Amino acid sequence: MNPKVTLAVSVYNVEPYIERCVRSLFEQTFDDIEFLFIDDCTPDSSMEIMRRVLEDYPHRKTQVRTFRHEHNMGTAVTKRDCYLQATGEYVLVIDSDDYVEPDMVEKMYRKAQETKADMVVCQIYSETPERTWVLSVAPNGVVGCGENVKDDIINRYVTPGLWCKLVKNTVFTEHKITWPTADYAEDYVISAMFAYYAQRIAAVDEPFYHYCYNTDSISRKQSADRILKIYYDFLENFSIVLQFLEDKGIAEKYEHGIFRNKIRAKWHLLPLLPKREYRKLWVKTYPEVNRAFLFGDKNRKPSYRERFWFIAMSTGLYPRFKRVIYSKRLRPRPEWQPIYT
Numbered sequence: 001m002n003p004k005v006t007l008a009v010s011v012y013n014v015e016p017y018i019e020r021c022v023r024s025l026f027e028q029t030f031d032d033i034e035f036l037f038i039d040d041c042t043p044d045s046s047m048e049i050m051r052r053v054l055e056d057y058p059h060r061k062t063q064v065r066t067f068r069h070e071h072n073m074g075t076a077v078t079k080r081d082c083y084l085q086a087t088g089e090y091v092l093v094i095d096s097d098d099y100v101e102p103d104m105v106e107k108m109y110r111k112a113q114e115t116k117a118d119m120v121v122c123q124i125y126s127e128t129p130e131r132t133w134v135l136s137v138a139p140n141g142v143v144g145c146g147e148n149v150k151d152d153i154i155n156r157y158v159t160p161g162l163w164c165k166l167v168k169n170t171v172f173t174e175h176k177i178t179w180p181t182a183d184y185a186e187d188y189v190i191s192a193m194f195a196y197y198a199q200r201i202a203a204v205d206e207p208f209y210h211y212c213y214n215t216d217s218i219s220r221k222q223s224a225d226r227i228l229k230i231y232y233d234f235l236e237n238f239s240i241v242l243q244f245l246e247d248k249g250i251a252e253k254y255e256h257g258i259f260r261n262k263i264r265a266k267w268h269l270l271p272l273l274p275k276r277e278y279r280k281l282w283v284k285t286y287p288e289v290n291r292a293f294l295f296g297d298k299n300r301k302p303s304y305r306e307r308f309w310f311i312a313m314s315t316g317l318y319p320r321f322k323r324v325i326y327s328k329r330l331r332p333r334p335e336w337q338p339i340y341t
Contacts, residue, residue: 003034003063005105005166006088009096010078011037015044017097017214022050024099026057030106034088035060039068040078046096076186076237079162080179083172083190090120091169093162097214104208108166117202119194120166121149124159124209135211137164138203146201153195154245155257156264160188164209171197178240184233192241196248224272231268235285238265262286266313274316283314290314 007025011018025035039047047066054064067085069078082093090112094100108120121137137158138149152158175197180189195201238261245251251258266285272278283290288297293310296302302310311317 003088004032004090005030005109006034006036006086006091006169007105008036008038008082008086008091008093010040010075010082010093011046011050011096012040012042012072012075012078013044014042014046014096015049017212018046018049019053020099021094021096022053023056024102025094026054026060027102028100028105029103030109033063033105034086035064036082036086037064037066038078038081038085039066040074041069041072074181075183076180079186079190083169086169089169090166092166095163095211098163098212099210101208101210105166107204107206108208111202111204112166112168115200115202117146117200118168118171118198119146119201120204121201122164122204122209123207124161124164124211125207126211126213128213134207135159136205138205141205142201142203145199146203149201149203150195150198151254154192154241154254156188156192156261157257159211160185160191161209161211162187162190163211165191165194167194167198178244180237180240182233182236184230185237186233189237189240193244196244222271227268227271231265234265234268238262259289259292262289270313273313276316279314279316 007028009021009025014021037047037050054061065085067081069081073081079093083091090109092105092108104122108122111117112120123134123136125132126135135158138146138152139158140148142149149158153160171194175193177193178189180186241261242251242258245254245258262285266282266289269278269282269285273282290310291297292300293302293306
């Protein structure tokens with residue numbers, strides 16, 4: 001008999017964090033769990049640490065499965081395999097440098113059963129060394145069958161992270177999912193498709209997941225090569241979502257979210273804009289955004305602040321005059337500001 005829930009973890013180079021993560025999983029108050037660890041050929045002792053910690057939880061040993069790639073496949077492919085290898089009725093994919101509250105699975109699965117939901121979302125703790133705050137994936141609550149949450153996920157108004165979404169396995173086994181292969185913004189591709197296919201979405205109004213800002217993660221690297229990789233990965237993965245929405249005939253419905261993501265794509269180049277070659281790349285990326293910045297379009301009229309920001313980016317004033325550009329007088333609306341996650 002299949003387990004009720006699979007907790008799946010992708011493992012690669014997380015030696016400093018893996019013990020905290022797996023202890024939080026093995027200490028779940030819910031019993032009927034499959035623990036699935038996908039080893040993406042991690043070069044460190046992360047998997048050995050997991051096995052050592054497991055010795056402290058002998059009642060969990062028969063619930064643990066491991067799967068190892070023949071060679072390193074990257075984050076996106078490993079997350080795909082988390083879902084394809086899972087056998088649970090519901091699946092929750094956890095990042096191995098984060099951790100969760102002990103009653104997370106119990107309360108999210110209970111909500112899924114009570115509401116017959118295909119997807120259950122929860123609030124998260126967002127943590128840095130300096131502070132912790134709570135973010136909601138359903139800031140306005142759930143209306144009806146959760147169409148508002150579905151729209152917010154596809155528009156990317158809320159976090160696209162898979163780690164706060166308990167998903168029924170039929171959502172991905174009974175529908176054609178285009179699994180991403182690029183390693184940045186891969187969660188957005190998967191979450192958008194899951195949200196589209198989910199017939200009912202519910203939310204638990206409690207934070208269970210601790211999202212920890214790891215300075216070693218792919219999204220925190222700031223070398224020129226890494227910035228360009230993130231930029232091109234984002235373009236590749238966003239193009240999958242855009243094509244999906246167009247194929248389903250709903251791109252117009254999510255027009256504003258699409259536009260915001262085009263802005264987001266350009267913003268990834270900000271640290272490189274002092275160099276002319278990257279400013280050219282900035283201008284060439286989604287030129288319709290440039291026109292909206294300068295002249296507006298049918299849906300928006302840019303303010304003087306937005307025009308100023310665009311000119312500052314295009315001419316290399318950013319980040320040279322970052323303090324002035326970010327001043328209270330010149331800072332534009334949040335949707336036009338740099339977004340790195």
